[in-house]
Amino acid sequence: MSQSHSSRIGAILLLLASLAGLAIALYAYSTPLTGVNGTLGALLTAVACGVLAVLALGLAALRGRATRILLRVLTLLGLAGTAFAGLLLHQVWIVVAMGVGLVGLIVDMLRSPRPTRSAHA
């Protein structure tokens, strides 16, 4: 596995988790008898998952340190908030998905390429 690919695995995991959350939230929103079908809460949760997916793409694509830190903070907040919403919606699989997304974020933080130090330093 190339270093570039390896460094993106966390973001990819986060992306997949976000898309899974999106699918689950849309299912809950659109399917009768989920207890939350047609509700604003389920729709907002789906939107939040979509935003997390965009953030994951950003983490995979962007390299600027400050930008990545910002994206990670936003992602962490998004994961926490969405998981909490999943709790309140009684959609346990959204919580699980956000947990997986958190793992992806952690992996992304641990495996992302670090700035190379100058040999003179």
Add this chain to the structure above:
Amino acid sequence: MPTPRFPLPRLVTATALMLSVTPLAASAQEAPPEQERAASAASTPTQEAAQTRAAEQAPNAQAKRPSAGDSTGQPIPLVPETPTWDSFHGQLNAQKYSPLDQITTDNVGQLEKVWEVHTGDVSDGSGERPATVWSATPIFANDTLYIGTPFYRILALDPATGEQKWSFDTQSKLEAMTQPALKNRGVAYWQADDPVAGKPCQKIVYIGTMDARLFAVDADTGKACKSFADNGVLDINQWNDTHAKWPLSVLQPPTVVGDHLILGWAGKDWAFEQAPPGTVFSINARTGEREWTFQALSDAMREKSGTANVWTQMSADEEHGLVYLPVSSPSPNYWGGNRTEKAPLATSTTALDVDTGKVVWSRQWVHHDVWDYDINAAPTLMDITVDGEEIPALIQSTKQGFLFVVNRLTGEDVWPIEERPVPQGDGSVEGETYAPTQPFPTKPAPLLDQTEKPKVWWLADAVSGGECSALWDELRYEGMYTPPTTQGEGALTFPDSAGGVQWGGVAFDPQSQTAIVNTSRLVQYVKLYDREAYEKANSGSGNESGFAPQTGAPYGLRLEVARNWLGMPCWEPPYGELVALDMTTGDVKWRRPVGASQQYGFFMPESWGSPTIGGPAVTAGGVVFIGASMDARVRAYSLESGKELWSDQAQAPSVSNPAVYEYQGREYVVFIGGGNTILKQQVGDQVVAYALPEE
């Protein structure tokens, strides 16, 4: 299949509440308090007798006689000897009790959905058609499940499969003529003592409509009964002879006692000082001919006031030939200066001779009602043993959270009911003469603690920067029955007109003599405005929990739920409970929060409970079934312990009592997921049946 769920940490959900805005307040605010009202017609000779109190009437009630409907003269047991669910509350005694025991506390967790029907008769109110409010209980009779819909259709379903046998469409106008929504409480069923095979209309299903017509339909074929009234249709509005400019509605099916259809009606609330006076009719079940009428108001009061009607189900003791009327309050609801004389039959439980309509006894539960404390549920009839004495009793639930228990033959107290002094107002309302005392039961204890002002909920207060505390300071509350005022933000009403116990009433297990009742704990506040101030203050919202004009009266009103700007209730949870009472002692056996509140789809902790509309059913299997909560789940609890044993998701809150019946050896429990705007803006058209898996 039940939706997977898991417990929520309290702190987490509390935080979520701040973020997501609580359901309660919104629900209650959106809620039109069930203002079904009634109206007029001819008075009867019973009126004078009706003006007397229970004790004075007692001798009338002592003579037992065969039931109106019992041609053999044989005793009719209070609890049917065979499983019966052929009326709104299951049985005429309103016990909502089934002797079936196939489903028990041990196996109820295995319940599975065996069929589900969507009637298509539903509206969320987003278009031109008003929203639907569906509070029907299916009835099981003639080996068929009969259901009335809020589009005023009758459906006859196969009890085992839900397959439609026939349907009947009244072609009724789907307009909100007297109500803010299209409402229906189901159908009624009658059959001849000895049905003649092949002859039509020996078994009849009845449904009322928003435009006050009563339809009679052959239960076997779904064809109109030509021999009933005008080709199967009885126009109730023809008897609307006082304040007739306001139309009537027949939303509650008649109570069938023998060959009598006992019928009340509903009208428009809060809008006017006057209204059609509440009249109850006895109608011949076969022909539609009027037999007798009952009026709760005197002739003079009928002219200047109105309502004091019966808009909900009644109960009956066929053995003693008595029908029990839960009578509502006179109009207008929040000002009584036009009706200062005594009206002892208003806001009462009144027992009538079912053959003559004469008052046998009556007990008034609110004197000079200026709180819209309609008696809104059929009293539940029960034989109980208190201090070794067997007592033919009834229990009357109320919006106040009181449970009045009296001898159903005489109206006399089972446990003492005391007249206690109550607040007399601040003098700001002209023309009023408040009742100096009100009746308070000593047992059972009130379901809600009305002795002191509900405490401000710290969480709602904190997140609103003290908004709730500030509101509390502006609200007058001197205890139960604090009158409306023009001062400050008004008077705090607790329990409020949408709280306490609603039309689901009390269920009763005759084996263990246990009563089961669900209750809501809601806080509102009401302020009266003189005409000039009202015109300035009225935002024009026109909804029932906001401004209401009481046109003709010197005061309009504003009724609001006590909540903060986030929509969170300003008072502490729980918001709804299920309570079991030992009726041999009047003591509480257990009580627990029921259901979960919900807003925008977000569920609050079940420990907070939910406001409830609808009611329980109880079985000999020791199981209590109930929907009623905001989260639109249907549940089963242990009668013995109150432990939740099973639940499933319905399409919308189930705001009526479930039905329990046996068909071809299998026990079924059926709920209707219809919704009611009192709880939240969620509607449904679902009929769903559960049973144990077949072997």
